[in-house]
Amino acid sequence: MRNIKLTIEYDGKRYLGWQRLGDSDKTIQGKIEAIITQMTGEKIEIIGSGRTDAGTHARGQVANFKTNTTLSREEILDFMNRYLPQDIVVKKVEEMPERFHARYNCIGKQYSYYIWNNPIPSAFERHRSFHVPQELDIDKMNLACEKLLGKHDFMGFSALKKTKKSTVRTIEELSIQREGSLLHVTFVGDGFLHKMVRIITGTLVEIGAGKMEIDEIDAIFESKVRQHAGETVPAQGLFLDEVFYK
């Protein structure tokens, strides 16, 4: 059987997130599986690198599926982009060894979060950023980013309830660039817990707004109490940029 890897871009606004819920086609996974079944005649389940929440976007989500289709990679790409809704786009189709697994083989991810930091809202950025009207101290936020770098137990920065699985993750890169009124927060790490990117961003915003101190980050690492961290910023500012494999 062939093992096909897809690199997928989507505007998450209309969807309940990546993961199929029953037969709902209000999910990205559901939409893509329906098209592949239409294309191959096979009942196929695709494996994503991980879930994305309702409203979250992706520039480079990765998924794989097994198929007996004889269609070429180009034919698969063309068919899918012709029949998928316009807010889901297949950017790349690759032939992989049989053992490739989009979730198990993932060694890291890059996310971006965008903040529209201007007293005046934006008519154009509102679907892909979080509006913060008050001034933010970017230097202070970048100092906070340094504290979050490296290997930590991020339980307190996640929406997870008690879990037996490890909540230790390593953030290799975390920084904030200002591009005019748009703040671009970049996250690179070996993995991210549920809502971790949005809770860390919310914490950075509170630090930048002077509502939280940088040292409180250490306290959250110790207490692991999510309520001590910042608000979960909205999904529409979040983009899964890239999924890394060996």
Place this chain on the structure above:
Amino acid sequence: MRNIKLTIEYDGKRYLGWQRLGDSDKTIQGKIEAIITQMTGEKIEIIGSGRTDAGTHARGQVANFKTNTTLSREEILDFMNRYLPQDIVVKKVEEMPERFHARYNCIGKQYSYYIWNNPIPSAFERHRSFHVPQELDIDKMNLACEKLLGKHDFMGFSALKKTKKSTVRTIEELSIQREGSLLHVTFVGDGFLHKMVRIITGTLVEIGAGKMEIDEIDAIFESKVRQHAGETVPAQGLFLDEVFYK
């Protein structure tokens, strides 16, 4: 009476264009006038710098209106942005001399048109660009731009039927920059005829794709026959960036 100047940004996707059609509130002008009436209690008509077509966007449309309200500029800005739909934003409120007229006093405009030039469509740019999958010769397009610069009768590059008014306009700047897969066409001129920016862009695309020759531009200047020019590219790629006054 006070004369208030508004600088307005809007995502034109949901609207029938700038100009109010009867009492329709599917127009930008209609939406804004309704809010101003709500704010001031006065039945007000606003004067725009000019119309924008259905689906066209603006980063810096300008309009003015006369009012007796005692609200401060800040109060006007805050009220309007609180009650306008999120896809219309007032960026600036200014107090003008009584004789200021957004249309009569306009001495020029800048427009941008965006082309997504990649075989793969974009899930994010599709509402603010025109998708051209085939390769385009940007150098050739920029040579064509030079031919269009300056003072010409642009009748053949407009959607106008016979008219007694002058169709001579001056284009001071016309150039194309490539920003990754996005082509950004910039127009600056003393005025633009109906659909002129979209027809010129369509002509540039056909030249870039090798379907038209640069010299055909001269022929269109002479014949003034719109059918000899390129297709009208879709409204969603067009932005009114700025309106110039003395």
